[in-house]
Amino acid sequence: MLPQEEALDILIEFLHVHGYTKVKGISLDTIRILAAIVLQENVCVYNNKIYKQMLGGAMGSSFTLTLANIFMWKWQKEFVRRQDISGEFYGRYIDDIFMTWNKSENELRKLLDAANSWHPNIKLEYKISKSLPFLDVLLTNSNGILLTSVYHKPAAEPYVVPFISDHPRHVFINVIQTSLARAARYSSTLEAFNHEQRYIQLTLLYNG
Template identity: 70%
Template sequence: VTDKGNNFYIGSAVEFEQKATKFFSDTNAFIELSSNPFNEILDKVIQLLNTLRGKDLIRKWQYEQMIPDRTTCELAHLYFNPKTHKDGIPVRPIESTIHASTTKISKFLDKILRPIFDDKCKETTIIDDNVFAYGSKIYKQTTGGAMGSSFTLTLGNIFMSEWQQKLVEEQTKTGELYGRYIDDVFMTWNRSEEELRKLLDDANTWHSNIKLDYKINKSLPFLDVLLTNNNGTLTTSVYHKPAAEPYITPFTSDHPRHVFVNIIKISLERTTRYSSTFEEFNNERRDVKLMLLYNGYPLTFIENEFKKYFFDYKSTSPFLQYIDKEKNYIDMRQTLLGQPTFRQSQVALSAA
């Protein structure tokens, strides 16, 4: 299964290995090591935590949450996922750090810092000793953080929050929109395209490791939302990557019933949240139904789950199977948008 889109990818092993080799050479963020430093790193981590605990700088429970287990620790290993939604199908590196020496520390720090960052940032990082195995070779990452490590995302957000200050200030001065999710940025602009390109080109000089690949248009995707400027009115709809295929967990798979129910519920919730017009909602709802049928979901099961979902938001009639009027849809969408997403609920719980 591929990086995004749940496509099933079959390719040449030799070609795939060539792409992995190209990734190493293009990024220039890794060096090959002549020996395995695993034991040295493990000893350093344990010694550091013992020192902190000995000086009473961390509590016993904190020490126990971060100390690695020598019997289960192992060197992290790297693998690649094909990005079939990109031209040429490049590869994305994923580092498996489940049993690495610093994993418990990474999770502990992420748990503490992420809620603080999410709360304070509504509006250059090198991690030492990030060593992993790929094939029969051992590498050390010299720039950035491991994709797969809990703490990397939080560090990346902190870095990008600092990097983006000039852009945010520029947008705030002119009353424009600016939003970012990790390394994806969306912003509006009402001045000339020449001025915008100059600003973005300048932004590409702010840090040697940050290069913007930008697109300017009246209709652009941001993550899985398509945003369109219709003569000054911003509309949204669900965005499907060109390479995306309609594959989900098949109904014939050996999963509990609630898994299939949740797939339908999440699909309809995404449809409602992202579709700003009744027309887009109906188009996407039809596509969701076709996708479910394609993956073996019985029509009666689909219809019943659709009915339950819509009935939660529109209870005037127990027989209402569809949201069939624009006003009903707008009312339902406003109700849904007023509720926190699962992610927002998780952040609130973490910060409590």
């Protein structure tokens, strides 16, 4: 979870680095004060006692998510620097990271283990393989060629909105269009696209 004071410091650093002295006429000092109120003035009641949140931010708060992204921006600087030097790829979506590596696996494990010491509140759980999912994309290294396809979690059930449900008709059209568009965008080969197309057809048949 986010250390509150450190996160607020990083927020102001982020704004400075990107050339802000004010945001929509509001000074950075005022922004820090307002951000502190949002982050630190969260309480809950349990067994007739009032508890104040001392670490992290409120769950579901859009500001907490934004601040977490900015916090990760600070943390990942060393990672990005090392990847840039070696010409490798580094990408992150919130707390999911995907990166390439062309040195030994032992060196990679050393880097990842070292990264786990950069901040006490950030610990990486990593997987090293020639085929890995990142969000809903499956990426595969096939003899040096990067292949992509749609990834479905093993526990995912093939359910969509049933055709007999009382939804506006455009909802059903959108389900099909979105699924096919994702298949077209994510499939790097015709074989992968055809496989996903069959999956979509079976899912629709299953849901009536």
